[in-house]
Amino acid sequence: MSEITYREAMREALAEALSRDERVFLMGEDVGRNGGCYAVSLGLLEEFGPERVRDTPLSESAFVGAGIGAAMGGMRPIVEIMTVNFSLLALDQIVNNAASLLYMSGGQFNVPLVIRMTTGAGRQLAAQHSHSLEGWYAHIPGLRILAPATIDDARWMLWPALEDPDPVLIFEHGALYNEKGELTEATPGLDIASAAIRRAGDDVSLIAYGGTLHTALESAEMLAAEGMSAEVIDLRCLRPLDTEALVGSVLRTHRAVVIDEGWRSGSLSAEVAARITEDAFYDLDAPVTRVCSAEVPMPYAKHLEDATLPQPVRVLEAVRRLGA
Amino acid sequence: MSATRRVPPKTGPRSEAARADAHLVHLLTQMLRIRRFEEQCVELYSRSAIRGFLHLGIGEEACAVGVMEALGPEDAVVATYREHGHALARGISMRATMAELEGKLEGASRGRGGSMHIFDAPSRFFGGNAIVGGGLPLALGLALADHLAKRQRVTACFFGDGAVAEGEFHETMNLASLWHLPVLFCCENNLYAMGTAIERAQAETDLTLKAASYRMPAWEVDGMDVVAGEKTAPTAAEAVRAGGGPHFVEMRTYRFRAHSMYDPDRYRAREEIERWRERDPIPALTEELKARGLLDDAGLERIEAEVAAEIRDAVAFADAGALEDVADLERFVVSEKGGGQ
Numbered sequence: 288m289s290e291i292t293y294r295e296a297m298r299e300a301l302a303e304a305l306s307r308d309e310r311v312f313l314m315g316e317d318v319g320r321n322g323g324c325y326a327v328s329l330g331l332l333e334e335f336g337p338e339r340v341r342d343t344p345l346s347e348s349a350f351v352g353a354g355i356g357a358a359m360g361g362m363r364p365i366v367e368i369m370t371v372n373f374s375l376l377a378l379d380q381i382v383n384n385a386a387s388l389l390y391m392s393g394g395q396f397n398v399p400l401v402i403r404m405t406t407g408a409g410r411q412l413a414a415q416h417s418h419s420l421e422g423w424y425a426h427i428p429g430l431r432i433l434a435p436a437t438i439d440d441a442r443w444m445l446w447p448a449l450e451d452p453d454p455v456l457i458f459e460h461g462a463l464y465n466e467k468g469e470l471t472e473a474t475p476g477l478d479i480a481s482a483a484i485r486r487a488g489d490d491v492s493l494i495a496y497g498g499t500l501h502t503a504l505e506s507a508e509m510l511a512a513e514g515m516s517a518e519v520i521d522l523r524c525l526r527p528l529d530t531e532a533l534v535g536s537v538l539r540t541h542r543a544v545v546i547d548e549g550w551r552s553g554s555l556s557a558e559v560a561a562r563i564t565e566d567a568f569y570d571l572d573a574p575v576t577r578v579c580s581a582e583v584p585m586p587y588a589k590h591l592e593d594a595t596l597p598q599p600v601r602v603l604e605a606v607r608r609l610g611a
Numbered sequence: 612m613s614a615t616r617r618v619p620p621k622t623g624p625r626s627e628a629a630r631a632d633a634h635l636v637h638l639l640t641q642m643l644r645i646r647r648f649e650e651q652c653v654e655l656y657s658r659s660a661i662r663g664f665l666h667l668g669i670g671e672e673a674c675a676v677g678v679m680e681a682l683g684p685e686d687a688v689v690a691t692y693r694e695h696g697h698a699l700a701r702g703i704s705m706r707a708t709m710a711e712l713e714g715k716l717e718g719a720s721r722g723r724g725g726s727m728h729i730f731d732a733p734s735r736f737f738g739g740n741a742i743v744g745g746g747l748p749l750a751l752g753l754a755l756a757d758h759l760a761k762r763q764r765v766t767a768c769f770f771g772d773g774a775v776a777e778g779e780f781h782e783t784m785n786l787a788s789l790w791h792l793p794v795l796f797c798c799e800n801n802l803y804a805m806g807t808a809i810e811r812a813q814a815e816t817d818l819t820l821k822a823a824s825y826r827m828p829a830w831e832v833d834g835m836d837v838v839a840g841e842k843t844a845p846t847a848a849e850a851v852r853a854g855g856g857p858h859f860v861e862m863r864t865y866r867f868r869a870h871s872m873y874d875p876d877r878y879r880a881r882e883e884i885e886r887w888r889e890r891d892p893i894p895a896l897t898e899e900l901k902a903r904g905l906l907d908d909a910g911l912e913r914i915e916a917e918v919a920a921e922i923r924d925a926v927a928f929a930d931a932g933a934l935e936d937v938a939d940l941e942r943f944v945v946s947e948k949g950g951g952q
Contacts, residue, residue, distance in 0.1 A: 312759065338759060339759075343786070344785060344789070346786060347783035348778065348782055349751060349779060349782030349785075350746045350748075350782075350786065351748070352747070352748020352749055352751065352779070353748050353749075353751040353752035353755050353786065354752060355738075355749055355752055356748065356751055356754075356756065357738065357753070357755045358752070358756075359749070359752070359753060359756075360687070360752060360754075360755070360756025360757060360760075361756055362755075362756045363746065379745055380745070383742050383745055384742075384745060384749060389943050389944070390723055390943045390944055391720060391723055391724045391728045391730070391739075392720050392723070392728070392739075393718070393720035393721030393722070393723045393724065393730065393943065394721065394731075394942065394947075395720070395730050395731070395732040396730060396732065396737065397946045397952060399952070429944050452945075452952070480779065592646045608941075
């Protein structure tokens with residue numbers, strides 16, 4: 288067992304993919320010479336060369352679309368977008384092409400593409416670098432949406448994502464890059480479909496993903512100090528959702544709090560809550576509740592950003608409201 | 612004709628000239644197939660066999676026909692929502708094309724795409740893209756794959772003058788040139804983006820100049836003259852294939868009919884349309900062939916009859932086609948197990 292950062296885990300995953308399959312290449316803004324906007328791909332240009340670690344101009348739509356075209360042309364591109372807010376410049380390509388081409392062509396053209404991007408707040412980057420829009424993408428049929436929250440998932444989700452014949456979007460929470468942890472050795476056949484129980488418990492299910500997994504785990508620790516046993520579910524895959532795991536947890540705990548850094552209205556948290564209500568309503572002892580970001584564009588000032596984001600104290604308040 | 616008399620194969624310039632003459636007749640036939648097919652589409656639209664948006668390219672046939680002749684089977688084509696002509700010229704059967712327009716399972720895209728989304732893997736026809744400019748980045752990527760795999764192929768990317776106003780056009784031109792990728796950009800400039808005339812939409816209306824500013828060979832041809840297009844396209848395609856980087860050809864053309872079946876066409880003067888109709892590529896080539904003694908009335912009638920028979924067959928095929936089982940509605944949202952390339 289060795290201890291590495293989330294960033295290093297991701298870098299190892301990229302290096303492994305580039306070594307294992309010559310069809311794989313990485314492209315995006317500053318991924319080469321600069322080693323990645325978040326230093327994830329540092330050293331890969333030197334190891335794999337400029338054809339396979341390809342710097343792009345600031346042309347999100349063209350280089351994401353080029354990833355789609357290259358995937359249809361037989362390659363296995365990994366496209367990096369600096370942050371989810373910038374992915375909106377490529378929304379046409381992601382939604383109208385990547386997600387739709389297989390269906391629109393009657394099953395003829397699949398798009399084996401992986402798009403990685405940073406998401407989330409917590410670094411005082413204000414309203415155009417901090418949002419959590421992965422829930423929007425989880426709305427789109429044809430896409431698989433992953434949110435690695437642990438060192439292991441950062442390390443081991445990429446290869447199965449590349450083996451998926453269809454487009455996969457990987458959301459890396461920016462606050463996680465410096466997280467350190469122990470890496471489990473290769474998990475063969477690690478799935479990119481199911482949710483994981485990160486902490487077992489009986490009194491309440493805390494459902495989280497990506498950046499909010501840590502909020503949930505911290506909350507569970509605080510609840511334990513109060514004598515309450517919380518189960519922490521990490522969604523891992525936001526589309527398709529592992530409804531079975533959600534329902535399974537609620538059948539044990541009979542209470543659920545969804546913790547999502549996205550906004551509450553029309554959100555992923557709403558989808559999770561709806562699924563629990565649809566499939567486990569009569570097993571609930573209290574309404575499903577949600578802890579989400581305040582409905583404001585992300586403010587810059589530290590105290591305001593903190594007030595915007597889901598914090599453990601708000602999770603605890605929510606749990607108490609459930610009467611657990 | 613005697614079956615016993617063996618004629619030695621001709622060689623030399625004479626047979627080349629004969630081949631060239633026969634080829635002109637072939638070009639005319641291709642344009643007629645597209646024209647008559649689309650005229651048939653209008654009828655089918657009136658009887659509701661075709662629904663949704665239907666964009667006809669009547670008047671623009673020479674562009675698709677001219678360029679397709681320059682491509683080989685290994686090359687790729689990315690087209691727009693006005694792509695019936697491109698599909699037929701690329702060799703997708705009239706049956707599969709018509710069945711697609713009628714929303715039938717036997718259609719090129721199983722009836723999932725319709726008029727705007729004709730796809731065909733065997734002929735490397737990547738749609739049928741109905742977001743203006745949206746196909747350009749795909750063409751870039753297909754060419755990038757060829758570049759990385761060291762394959763000497765061309766990706767022909769069709770788009771209209773309207774796409775030149777999109778950011779995706781400029782991003783793609785820049786990247787194609789920067790990375791020296793094998794794309795043949797085929798701009799069909801019909802002077803209107805839906806109902807907006809080019810001079811009302813673009814500050815610089817010289818599209819070739821814009822393309823050239825990205826440091827790639829760019830020139831314009833008469834899009835109403837299939838022979839001119841067909842002379843230019845192979846040169847450009849071969850230059851692209853030989854590693855010359857992206858090339859841009861602007862074909863000056865005109866659509867005789869409205870943008871779509873819903874368009875009342877209030878934005879063009881009748882005289883303007885009539886003026887362009889005088890330059891209709893089909894009568895122009897027909898007259899030339901007749902003047903040169905390569906085609907007579909009987910020959911033309913024969914071609915028309917063959918085209919009419921092909922269309923009748925395609926319509927019968929489409930009419931008799933199956934509707935996809937609704938139980939299969941969710942097939943191909945994602946690849947099936949073991950599917951995908």
